[in-house]
Amino acid sequence: MVPGASIITDDWRGYSKLGERGFIHTAVAERGDMQVAETFLPIVHLVFSNLKTWLRGTHHGVSPQHLQAYLNEFTFRFNRCFYPFNSFRSLLGIAGDVTAPTYDELYAAKSRPTTSGGCV
Known part of the structure; x- marks a missing residue:
């Protein structure tokens, strides 16, 4: 924003x-x-309810350091939740095009572009 x-x-x-x-x-x-x-606010409450449930249930809370990575994953999953095959296809494509960052690179102060499209 x-x-x-x-x-x-x-x-x-x-x-x-x-x-x-x-x-x-x-x-x-x-x-x-x-x-x-x-x-x-169409589906906004549903999205945030799902996000809070996912963060509390799967991750049992989130530290500020890791919040952006969790939000990126949630966005990726939510954007593809209605089309499971597209999720699989996207994941295969992403895995072939990127190299995994080290832990330090993943949480460095500089911003890295996301592959999730950035929208929910």
């Missing part, structure tokens, strides 16, 4: 400072109204 980007969220107070940080923030009060939630 870059300053000036438009962000639509629910009205949780944790998002209240987004406008001060240069984002165009629209807060939608859903208050248990599923129609409002689905209109403005």
Whole structure:
């Protein structure tokens, strides 16, 4: 996210400072109204619920150092969850095109491009 980007969220107070940080923030009060939630934030709650369950259940919590790697893996899996064969094909293609980083390279401060496409 870059300053000036438009962000639509629910009205949780944790998002209240987004406008001060240069984002165009629209807060939608859903208050248990599923129609409002689905209109403005389709499947967002499902994605975050699945993410939290996966992190707590599979990894039993996450350290900040490893968070980005876990998010990359979740994104890869979620983007391909409805088409299992595409997951397998993508994994084979990625495995043939990249060399595995060392632990130090994986968690170095510099950013590495991801192969997951970056979207959920």
